[in-house]
Amino acid sequence: MQLDDLFANLHQLPSVPKVAQDLIQQFDNPNTSIEAVARNIACDPVISARVLRLANSARFRGARESTSVEDAALRLGFNTLRTLVLASAFTSAFKLQAGFDLRAFWYHSFLVASISRLLAKQVGADVETAFTCGMLHDIGELLIQTGAPQLADRLGDGATSSPGRAATETLQPGFGYPEVGAELARRWQLPKVLQDAIAYQARPLQAPNGNTLPYVVAQSVALAQALQDKGGDIGLALESVKGPLSDNMGRAALCKSLPGAIETAKIFVEMV
Numbered sequence: 001m002q003l004d005d006l007f008a009n010l011h012q013l014p015s016v017p018k019v020a021q022d023l024i025q026q027f028d029n030p031n032t033s034i035e036a037v038a039r040n041i042a043c044d045p046v047i048s049a050r051v052l053r054l055a056n057s058a059r060f061r062g063a064r065e066s067t068s069v070e071d072a073a074l075r076l077g078f079n080t081l082r083t084l085v086l087a088s089a090f091t092s093a094f095k096l097q098a099g100f101d102l103r104a105f106w107y108h109s110f111l112v113a114s115i116s117r118l119l120a121k122q123v124g125a126d127v128e129t130a131f132t133c134g135m136l137h138d139i140g141e142l143l144i145q146t147g148a149p150q151l152a153d154r155l156g157d158g159a160t161s162s163p164g165r166a167a168t169e170t171l172q173p174g175f176g177y178p179e180v181g182a183e184l185a186r187r188w189q190l191p192k193v194l195q196d197a198i199a200y201q202a203r204p205l206q207a208p209n210g211n212t213l214p215y216v217v218a219q220s221v222a223l224a225q226a227l228q229d230k231g232g233d234i235g236l237a238l239e240s241v242k243g244p245l246s247d248n249m250g251r252a253a254l255c256k257s258l259p260g261a262i263e264t265a266k267i268f269v270e271m272v
Contacts (some may be wrong), residue, residue, distance in 0.1 A: 002176050003183055010147040016188055017043040020089030022259040027082045027128075028191075037081065038073040049089045050271050051076065054084055059267065079128060084271060086132060090139070093145045105142060107269040108224060109135050114261035115220035116213075122250050125212050136190075137217050140181030178202055210219035219245045223254075227262070234258045248251070 007013065018025075023040050027030045041047050048069050055072030060080075066072040090182055091106055116134030120127045160259050182199035197214050200207040203219065204214035222245045226237035238251045 003179060006148065006175075006180065007183065007187070010143070012147065013187065014093035014143065014147070014184075016089050016093055017044065019091075020047070020085065023047075023085050024089070027085070034073050034081065035070060035077050036071040037078075037085075041073065041081075041085065042069045046092065047085055050084060051081065052087050054080075054267070054271050056224055057267070082128060083131060083268065086135065087268050087272050090136065094142055100145045103269060105138070105145075106272065107265055108228075109138055110265035110268045111224045111227070111262065112137055112220045113215070114264045115258070116216050117221050118254060118257050118261055119216045119219050119249070120213070122253065123212055123216065123248060125216060129191075129193060130213055130216050133194055133213050133217050134220050135187065135223065136181065136194065137198055137201055138177065138181065140177035140179065141178055143184050144177065176202075219249060223249075227258075232262070 023037065026037050041051055049074045051069055052066060053188060054060060055075045058091060060075055066075055076084070082184060087106075087110070094102070099173075113131045113134030116130040117127045122128030178199050178201050182195045185195045185198055193211060193213060194206055196211050197217050200211070200214035201217045204218045207214040219241075221226075222241050223237060226240045227234070230236040230240060236257055238254060241249065
């Protein structure tokens with residue numbers, strides 16, 4: 001089976017809602033205002049409800065309750081709003097399958113995304129693009145689990161994989177979860193930089209055009225795995241990440257910022 005054959009045999013290709021696609025383009029436009037974004041968000045009741053819910057949560061709630069999308073958007077700020085809109089768009093594209101822990105999957109994805117943002121800052125890469133790459137790094141596994149579970153069954157019992165598995169499992173000769181995820185990103189017409197970060201996460205040094213984001217994603221997956229293995233102990237997790245993926249990893253800064261990254265992952269998995 002070739003990659004094109006796999007996609008041809010999927011029961012249904014997940015789609016990102018049109019309003020979400022428009023919002024993604026808006027976020028990438030340097031001339032976009034938060035007021036213009038809020039007007040677009042108001043066209044989607046699901047995303048609007050999530051924006052209001054987050055703005056009125058304990059973390060963001062001010063002296064009064066936000067009752068409009070524009071007010072909630074201003075309270076959250078551009079970057080948090082962007083993260084929530086992207087999370088809503090991509091999580092809503094996939095339907096829950098029996099036996100697959102979708103919540104655990106998205107928590108891991110948001111954790112990798114939050115760590116990617118921290119590591120991207122350390123190497124001078126775009127932090128919000130890094131977050132998106134981290135959030136979508138394992139999208140290939142999710143597509144297989146929800147669209148072709150018979151393939152997933154060959155690899156285990158259908159439960160959520162260990163975080164590092166996406167980069168190493170081979171579904172068919174010549175491709176695995178990263179290649180499936182990259183092809184889905186291409187069909188969604190996502191930027192090439194995102195496609196490459198997903199495709200090359202298992203071999204980041206082979207990424208074309210000097211793209212550093214596959215390396216950032218690979219580091220983030222390794223650290224997220226270490227956090228899971230060490231029961232959330234940040235110090236032990238940082239100590240356990242060895243080899244090339246530990247290069248350029250500012251451990252002192254990460255020790256201070258990882259609690260916030262973990263909290264961010266928890267918040268966003270609750271929102272979606």
